[in-house]
Amino acid sequence: MRKIGSVLLSSAISLAMVSTSFSADPGLTSEKTVHNTQENINIKVNGVSVKSDVSPVIKDNRTLVPARAVFEQLGAKITWDEKNRQVGVTLGEDKILLTINNKKASVNNKNVEMDVPAQILNNRTLVPLRFVGEQLNMNVSWNAAQKLVTVDNKKNGNEMAKLDNIVYTPEGKNDKVTLHITNYSDYNIFKIDDPNKNRIVVDLPNTSMTIKNKINIKSAQIKAIRYSQFEEKVARVVLDVNDKAQYKVEKLPDKLVLNILGTGISGRGDVDRDETPTVGATPKFTPTPLQTPTLTPTNTPVPTTTYTPTPSVTEKPSGSAESTETPPPDSEDIGGLDVKFSIENSKEKVIIDAESYQGYNITRFTEPDRIAVDIPNAKTSKDQQTVNVNGKYIKKIRYAMFDDKTARVVLDVTGQVQFKSDIEDGKLVVRVDPPVFRNIKYSNMGDRVGLTISGATLTEGGENLKKLYSGSYGENNTVYTITFPSGQANLDTGIMYIDDKYLKTIEIKKDSSQNTTSIVFSANEKFVYQVFSRSNLNDTAITILKPAVPGEKLVVIDPGHGGSEPGAESFGTVEKTFNLDISIRLDKLLKQAGIRSYIIREEDAYIGLYERAYIANDLNATLFLSIHNNAFHSREKGTETLYYPNRSNSKGFTSKRFAQLIQDNLVGSLHTKNRGLVERPNLVVLKATKMPAALAEVAFMTNKDDFALLQSESFRQKTAEALYKSIVQSLSEI
Numbered sequence: 001m002r003k004i005g006s007v008l009l010s011s012a013i014s015l016a017m018v019s020t021s022f023s024a025d026p027g028l029t030s031e032k033t034v035h036n037t038q039e040n041i042n043i044k045v046n047g048v049s050v051k052s053d054v055s056p057v058i059k060d061n062r063t064l065v066p067a068r069a070v071f072e073q074l075g076a077k078i079t080w081d082e083k084n085r086q087v088g089v090t091l092g093e094d095k096i097l098l099t100i101n102n103k104k105a106s107v108n109n110k111n112v113e114m115d116v117p118a119q120i121l122n123n124r125t126l127v128p129l130r131f132v133g134e135q136l137n138m139n140v141s142w143n144a145a146q147k148l149v150t151v152d153n154k155k156n157g158n159e160m161a162k163l164d165n166i167v168y169t170p171e172g173k174n175d176k177v178t179l180h181i182t183n184y185s186d187y188n189i190f191k192i193d194d195p196n197k198n199r200i201v202v203d204l205p206n207t208s209m210t211i212k213n214k215i216n217i218k219s220a221q222i223k224a225i226r227y228s229q230f231e232e233k234v235a236r237v238v239l240d241v242n243d244k245a246q247y248k249v250e251k252l253p254d255k256l257v258l259n260i261l262g263t264g265i266s267g268r269g270d271v272d273r274d275e276t277p278t279v280g281a282t283p284k285f286t287p288t289p290l291q292t293p294t295l296t297p298t299n300t301p302v303p304t305t306t307y308t309p310t311p312s313v314t315e316k317p318s319g320s321a322e323s324t325e326t327p328p329p330d331s332e333d334i335g336g337l338d339v340k341f342s343i344e345n346s347k348e349k350v351i352i353d354a355e356s357y358q359g360y361n362i363t364r365f366t367e368p369d370r371i372a373v374d375i376p377n378a379k380t381s382k383d384q385q386t387v388n389v390n391g392k393y394i395k396k397i398r399y400a401m402f403d404d405k406t407a408r409v410v411l412d413v414t415g416q417v418q419f420k421s422d423i424e425d426g427k428l429v430v431r432v433d434p435p436v437f438r439n440i441k442y443s444n445m446g447d448r449v450g451l452t453i454s455g456a457t458l459t460e461g462g463e464n465l466k467k468l469y470s471g472s473y474g475e476n477n478t479v480y481t482i483t484f485p486s487g488q489a490n491l492d493t494g495i496m497y498i499d500d501k502y503l504k505t506i507e508i509k510k511d512s513s514q515n516t517t518s519i520v521f522s523a524n525e526k527f528v529y530q531v532f533s534r535s536n537l538n539d540t541a542i543t544i545l546k547p548a549v550p551g552e553k554l555v556v557i558d559p560g561h562g563g564s565e566p567g568a569e570s571f572g573t574v575e576k577t578f579n580l581d582i583s584i585r586l587d588k589l590l591k592q593a594g595i596r597s598y599i600i601r602e603e604d605a606y607i608g609l610y611e612r613a614y615i616a617n618d619l620n621a622t623l624f625l626s627i628h629n630n631a632f633h634s635r636e637k638g639t640e641t642l643y644y645p646n647r648s649n650s651k652g653f654t655s656k657r658f659a660q661l662i663q664d665n666l667v668g669s670l671h672t673k674n675r676g677l678v679e680r681p682n683l684v685v686l687k688a689t690k691m692p693a694a695l696a697e698v699a700f701m702t703n704k705d706d707f708a709l710l711q712s713e714s715f716r717q718k719t720a721e722a723l724y725k726s727i728v729q730s731l732s733e734i
């Protein structure tokens with residue numbers, strides 16, 4: 001918090017934020033939740049999606065799954081004893097008997113207590129997944145963000161796969177990278193398109209790593225190959241590649257061969273696997289170790305994905321009348337889907353030929369901007385096909401099967417273009433037009449969803465926030481209109497189609513007689529629209545929030561600083577990166593445990609202090625936790641927790657109690673010097689929030705010993721775990 005002297009920012013630490021989690025195919029299944037209720041949980045058994053007529057359910061933080069659908073696929077035998085209402089799961093020597101609605105289970109004739117009993121739902125027997133899986137010596141994991149449960153047979157008991165060697169072989173114009181992995185069953189590969197740092201990432205679940213050598217490469221496609229034990233049980237291999245590089249994967253026994261091609265078709269249907277914006281439920285960033293020497297041959301600057309506005313492209317199309325058509329790539333795999341790109345009179349369109357378009361759906365995604373067309377019951381290859389079209393707005397078209405039944409075509413576009421679709425001559429035509437708006441950017445990644453309007457002033461001040469707009473709900477509260485004098489923002493009129501989980505459209509209208517402008521949000525349900533102008537950035541953020549319903553517990557995590565506010569600077573490192581890393585870890589733990597959390601920023605973005613507090617208030621949050629690191633004289637070290645005095649919720653749970661639990665858990669687990677609690681009546685985020693709130697100063701960036709601790713991934717993970725424990729304890733007292 002306190003800042004003394006600043007050391008030149010030399011990026012001694014590398015931080016590779018990777019925007020995709022490791023489980024296979026998240027986006028391919030979870031995005032289907034867009035039109036369903038929340039409880040759309042997907043299961044993968046040994047890497048294969050399981051379909052069942054009964055969906056898994058979460059009860060008391062435990063996932064219950066249909067016994068037959070899941071465990072039969074793992075080779076278990078399921079029996080049912082109607083008289084005793086008992087379901088039996090037998091695998092090899094192990095036998096588990098579960099009685100419906102009874103917490104006592106029999107495991108190999110011994111009584112074992114479970115948290116949640118087996119139950120019957122829609123004529124199907126649901127059993128607690130983790131309990132049964134672990135008794136049968138399986139690996140069970142739950143990814144809350146993707147609502148994905150994975151169960152795998154462990155090979156040879158507890159044995160993990162081993163990544164023994166990585167071999168690089170140049171092959172003509174292409175390159176081959178062979179991962180030698182003993183005993184592996186699954187992998188996940190994805191490409192991160194980042195203009196500064198394109199990379200192909202391979203995650204190997206349940207894999208440990210035994211290699212240590214550096215891999216020397218001379219390649220036009222690959223700049224470096226890095227590897228690390230990404231998580232305790234996940235080995236990660238990262239190929240830094242040039243922007244054109246594509247990959248194709250061959251899975252062989254004990255070998256995974258990555259063919260890196262200069263151009264062409266990439267492997268395994270990874271059409272936008274990472275896109276599932278969910279209000280309050282999707283951590284988009286998986287923290288990567290801040291410091292893993294083996295992983296980074298050179299110091300890597302912190303990549304910044306920001307929420308800050310990019311001016312919209314509003315150029316008029318040029319008057320060329322030529323027409324060009326790009327055929328889809330030749331591939332035997334392509335079934336009934338034909339995708340063509342065409343430009344006529346500078347108008348770009350994509351023509352999709354499928355057998356039927358019944359129930360098709362188009363969704364906008366942001367960061368990067370893209371438009372996804374989902375066509376149910378269409379057939380195409382599971383492997384992603386890529387067509388580089390290089391139109392003015394459409395840059396690339398990719399398509400693949402999104403799940404077993406739906407084909408997805410993704411248009412990678414420049415800017416937030418407009419799209420329109422029609423069926424013409426039995427074909428689905430998607431036309432892309434220039435963005436309608438200037439100065440507006442919509443963002444639907446992660447917890448933070450909303451609009452940023454550059455150059456707009458719709459509120460003034462912070463503590464006494466003055467609204468320069470009026471807001472009102474209409475049509476069953478699904479439509480929200482913000483109206484303000486036109487001079488407050490420089491906007492065009494028009495309708496922007498969003499069609500995501502939150503919004504249908506955003507329309508901007510002007511009333512010339514009143515000289516007012518209105519922004520009309522047409523949403524799928526009632527949201528709260530938090531409007532906050534940041535004078536330092538000369539913009540206005542409108543954040544779309546789904547508040548906690550009465551009785552629901554929601555925790556707001558506030559990673560200190562961000563964007564233009566680095567926080568303390570010490571040893572060439574800025575506080576905001578540590579704060580964010582710990583926050584993302586904590587957010588992940590909460591979401592995994594089924595605790596609803598909202599993280600104020602998932603990227604290196606500036607967000608105002610009052611804005612943070614007002615977001616928490618608008619969310620009707622139960623707890624607010626701000627995460628910081630301290631700075632002062634180099635001899636000062638240790639942990640302290642700050643709180644606002646005399647604040648409590650309706651149940652009498654105080655900010656001080658919250659702070660005490662945090663302090664106790666942090667010091668107890670981290671063994672840092674205990675500096676105790678500090679009463680802070682004037683800190684904005686603690687003062688302006690209405691719920692019990694605390695600010696953890698984990699350690700001192702300015703102290704050599706503390707700084708060394710902060711640099712270690714396991715320390716940051718332990719910090720997140722201690723904070724998680726404090727939150728769980730606090731929630732149990734509320």
Ligand SMILES: [Zn+2]
Nearest residue numbers: 001560567628
């Ligand atoms: Zn700070």
